Amino acid sequence: MTNHPVKKLPTVGDLGEQGILDVILPLLDSSKAALGPGDDAGALAVSGAEVIVSVDTLVQNQDFRLVWGSGFEHKAFDIGWKSIAQNVSDINAMGGVPTGAVISLSLPQNTTIQWVRDFAKGVSAAVEGLGAQRLSIIGGDLGKASEISVTTTVFGECEFGKILRNGAKPGDRLAIAGRVGSAGAGLAILDSDKQWENWNRSVARIADSQCKPTPPLESGPRAAQAGASAMLDISDGLIRDASRLAKASAVNVNLKSAVLKKFASRLDPAATLLGIDPMSWILDGGEDFGLLATFPQDVNIPEEFTVIGEISAQAGRRALVKVDGHIVNGSRGFDHFPVAADR
Structure with missing residues (x-):
């Protein structure tokens, strides 16, 4: 030979x-x-x-x-x-x-x-x-x-003007567009001991959400045109990013778990494989790069957005995030430099 x-x-x-x-x-x-x-710098026509x-x-x-x-x-x-x-x-x-x-x-x-x-x-x-x-x-x-x-x-x-994080007002509806939780579930699959050769198609598709995220690019300008009051992308987890919006706007964010559980059901293949509650990925998983936006009551929300909660007035010194009325820790989710309390 x-x-x-x-x-x-x-x-x-x-x-x-x-x-x-x-x-x-x-x-x-x-x-x-x-x-x-090719030159020392590039140029864009603005x-x-x-x-x-x-x-x-x-x-x-x-x-x-x-x-x-x-x-x-x-x-x-x-x-x-x-x-x-x-x-x-x-x-x-x-x-x-x-x-x-x-x-x-x-x-x-x-x-x-x-x-x-x-x-x-x-x-x-x-x-x-x-x-x-x-x-x-x-x-x-x-x-x-x-x-x-x-x-x-x-x-x-920004053709329709910039949408910042600090514009949410009490009474606004809170909505998301794009994926939520998929990339977090994908990360858990990728770094697990469940060898990739044994994944089924549904599990592989969820893992791919971490490797190739798909932010809903048409939704940002469409939300701005519709009259969104505040917006940011979900990069570090729904709870953490909702907390950022709440703090910037000096309001409370109130999430409804019944709606979020509909998103969680899509992650059942990963949940079954790893024995993890899929709601943990919905609330804390990042890097799907979906949009979290608030809309005044008199605004028609673009159809690709799903209402998941509402904005209320900040009652105390701190802006709060609540799920079904219960306060949650806004520092949950991903942080490059977690402090001891986050670990």
């Missing part, structure tokens, strides 16, 4: 910075930019008077693992997808439309060029698949690091 030598895949260290760029740039559409990658900006970072072993506890390999394509999804979600949460992005990619020297190519394909697929038609990748940066790190900055415009 003849042993054939294993073909060595080229790495970023083999090609150098320009060689890496030569691989990435043809995969990214910059045709909508006034000036795309039609309005104001540009909104958001930045976020994905770090290996903090925000994703190359191989999860379940043995599932986190694909470079999915990391590229998520780097776009989580940032365009922030623009969406202010009622805006994403128009441009720059990406800083730091890599270990032994990262394969195929990984880089797949990452760029994921970025491009997210722009198209999420419906961010006006978004153009206009530049970025490459660097060497001991672990993979992706920092993405996205710019956008």
